[in-house]
Amino acid sequence: MSAGCCSAHPVTQDHLGAALSSAGTTVTAASHAAGLTVGQTAEILVVGTIATGNPAAPLAEAMAISGGAIIGIGALKDVEGLVDSSTTTVKPEGVVVPGLIEPHMHIWTSLLNLTWTDVSHEVCATFDDVVATLKTTAAQTTAGEYVLGxxxxPSLFPGEPDLTLDILDRISPNSPVIVMNASMHYLYANSAAFAAAGITYDTPDPVGGTFGRADGKLTGVIxxxxxxxxxxAKFPKPSAQQLAAGITExxxxCAKQGVTSLREGATGxxxxxxxxxxxxxxNGAKRLPVRVSTAQFAIMAGKTxxxxxxxxxxAGVTPFSGDEMVRSDAWKVVADGSNQGxxxxxxxxxxxxxxxxxxxWTPETLRGAIRAGLNDGWxxxxxxxxxxxxxxxxxxxxxxxxGRANSDLRHxxxxYSITTDDQLARTAKLGISATFLMNHVLYxxxxxxxxxxxxxxxxxxxxVASAIAAGINTSVHSDYNVSKVHPLLSAQTAVLRRLQADxxxxxxxxxATPAQALAAITTNAAxxxxxxxxxxxxxGKRADYAVVDSNPWTSDPASWDKIVVNETYIDGTLAYSA
Structure with missing residues (x-):
């Protein structure tokens, strides 16, 4: 879980920028679905237990698919007229559910430390667990190579303890150790890491940064x-091929969690x-396993x-440009930082x-940033x-x-973490929707x-409950890598609001009610x-669905986080298999 999100961290920008820039600025849509034609005869017939996510008809036993779209759904007898000898019938082992929607997460800012060892509170319940996990990683790392966490x-452990130089030296006295704080405002390093970077006790602090010192020695906190x-500075930077592999990972x-569509929350x-x-x-080289909607970031270095x-x-990036797999459709502005940070x-x-x-931003500059997007129809x-x-x-x-004409943009x-009753009412009046990071509550x-x-x-x-009561369209999200993409866990927390700590x-x-929480990761998020x-x-909708081992619409919300996704499909074709 990370406390930093939604904006470019200078370290990430410095480390990844060159490899990302190597892709150039020519945006070419692949349009894999251009050849799909929706006909009157099903190419695929899905037969089994189908939870539709449609309150008017919550269960079905057959779903007919043509050209990647659903042309019939209901009882088997209701769709028999849509099949012939050319139709392929599939009988999934599990419950078919709508593909889940992740309405706000981050791809690019998650790439910096994607392969580093996770020592979050989600994985390490105690500070001792953090130390033990890093020791295990050090033991498995080739001598002289970086041990990375x-x-x-620290805010989730009693006393908010730091990983000091002394602790990290004991973990690995010879190999460099670097651990990144979840907020991305701090690093923790051992003596070997300082030596590799050429930083000593006498190295001056750069403007705006600090090397912690106490009792005549470095503390290990940067x-x-x-x-x-x-x-x-001397840490190896990734290649474009490595970044591509990270994006795919x-x-x-996401597909492993039943997600078929997501929004990348700060592209650019x-x-x-x-x-x-x-x-x-x-996507041009191989269809992505998840549909990606992008929110274009309002900030680029040196530009208004x-x-x-x-x-x-x-670059030809305008509202709703792209294709069925990668589409640009929002303008992103970040008003503040992180509460836990x-x-x-x-x-x-x-x-x-x-x-x-x-x-x-100042109130004036925030208005300018918003207008810049609105004026282009974002x-x-x-x-x-x-x-x-x-x-x-x-x-x-x-x-x-x-007074603006483009009123259906669904801003x-x-x-929307901490709100007053007055703010809820005014948000509803403007027709603005909200998406909540429910893991704020859990963790x-x-x-x-x-x-x-x-x-x-x-x-x-x-x-969530008050927002829905006020008439605000509401979804929930992970803010990955602030927390893991797991929509059913987010929905569970919206229902239970149970704290992991106690x-x-x-x-x-x-x-929220179970129905409201499930809508927040399906229809509302879509x-x-x-x-x-x-x-x-x-x-009429796309045949985007997942096959799971339990129906969340009929099961206890307390069990949602344990539901296993066996397969995920986009346009009726396999995108992920366990």
């Missing part, structure tokens, strides 16, 4: 991007148009948002501090974590949206309550990313 989050980049992991954050060009190139918008246009923007200070974070996605960030974004949208607030809920925000604000975290329930009044032809299994 990621997603270490703070902020300028110092982190010095630490990683990420998408396969590292290397501009080249990121989209690489994605299309990969208006100039960024022109850069996308010059204490950079979310709040009306009141964090517990024990005199600072409530800060906005990434759907607007605004990252909002703290209640002050929500307020700033709301005020901007209240000024800008009324959304991303995370960080106790930390928010006890050490970061306090009980009152923690009760206003991820208010098993308590955070504000039961905000628990609507948010303009994928109206997905999210449920109905005539």
């Amino acid at each position: 990621k997603l270490f989050d 703070g902020e991007a300028p110092a982190m980049m010095m630490m990683l 990420i998408l396969n992991e 954050t590292l290397a501009g148009v080249s990121e989209l060009a690489m994605l299309h190139q990969l 948002p208006e100039q960024v918008a022109q850069t996308w246009k010059d 204490r950079s979310g923007y709040f009306m009141q200070p964090y517990l024990g501090e005199n600072n409530g974070g800060h906005g990434n 759907q607007i996605n605004v990252h909002t974590n703290g209640d002050a960030a929500v307020e700033m974004a709301l005020e901007a949208m209240e000024e800008i949206l009324p 959304s607030f991303i995370h 960080w809920g106790a930390a928010f309550r006890d050490t970061i925000l306090g009980a009152d604000r923690a009760d206003r975290l991820d208010r 098993g308590s329930v955070l504000n039961p009044a905000e628990c 609507w948010q990313i303009h994928a109206d032809d997905r999210g449920s299994l109905e005539v």
Whole structure:
């Protein structure tokens, strides 16, 4: 789990930018489905237990597919007239469910440490587990090579302990060890890593960065991007081929969780148009295992948002351009930082501090960034974590949206983490939807309550039930690599709101119903990313589905996270098999 998200971290940009840029800026859609023709006779007939995700007809026993689309669904007798001797009948071992939708995650910013050892709280329940896991990794690493860890989050352990130089030296006295904090604001390193980077106790701190020192020696803690980049300056950078393999690995992991469509939440954050060009190139070489919708980032180095918008246009990237597998359809603006990283923007200070974070824009510049996207017809996605960030974004949208002709763009607030009743009502009035990072509740809920925000604000975290009651179209997401892509786990947390730390329930009044939570990873999420032809299994929609071992619509939500995905299909053809 990472606390950093939705924006370009300088370390990631420095490490990956060149390899990504090698893809160039020519965006060419593959259009694999161009030859598909929907006919009146099924090419494929799926027979078995089918959970449609359509409340009006929740169960079916047969589904007829032609040209990648559903042309009939219901009882077997209802579709018999759509089959002939050329139809292939398949009988999946399990329950057929709609392909799940992941409406907000990150591909590009997840590539930096994709292969590093996971020492998140999700994997390591205690600080001792973190140390033990790194020791195991060190024992399995060739002598002299880097021992690498990621997603270490001290805020989730008692006392917020650091991985010090002394601890890491004991883990591996000779090989360099580097561990990245989940917030991406810190690295932790041992003596061998400092030596490999040529950094000593006497090395001056760069402007904006720090090398921790105490009692005449380095502590092992490296703070902020300028110092982190010095630490990683001699670390090997990946090739374009390695990045391509990483992208494929990420998408396969999504398909493994039953995901057939996702939105990449900040395309262009590292290397501009080249990121989209690489994605299309990969899809051209072989159809991707998941459909990817991209939200174009409003920031590129040295450019105003208006100039960024022109850069996308010059590359032919306009709203809904692309093809059925890779499509560009949103404009991304980040209003603040991370609550668990204490950079979310709040009306009141964090517990024990005199600072409530800060906005990434002034009210005036935020309006300019939003207008730059709206003027070109983009759907607007605004990252909002703290209640002050929500307020700033709301005020901007209240000024800008009324009277605009393009009213069906389905603008959304991303995370929408801490809100007031007034903000919910105003968001609904504007027709803005919301997507919630439910793992904030599961993994960080106790930390928010006890050490970061306090009980009152923690009760206003991820208010799914209140948002739905207010009339806000609502989905849930992983924000990968902030947490793993696992839509059924996110939906489960929306229902249970149970904290991993102590098993308590955070504000039961905000628990969603099972039906609401499942809509949040299917039909609602599909609507948010303009994928109206997905999210449920109905005539006229794409034959995107997964085969699972238990029907979530009829099973106990407490078991959803244990549901196993056996296969995933796009347009009725296999995209993933266990």
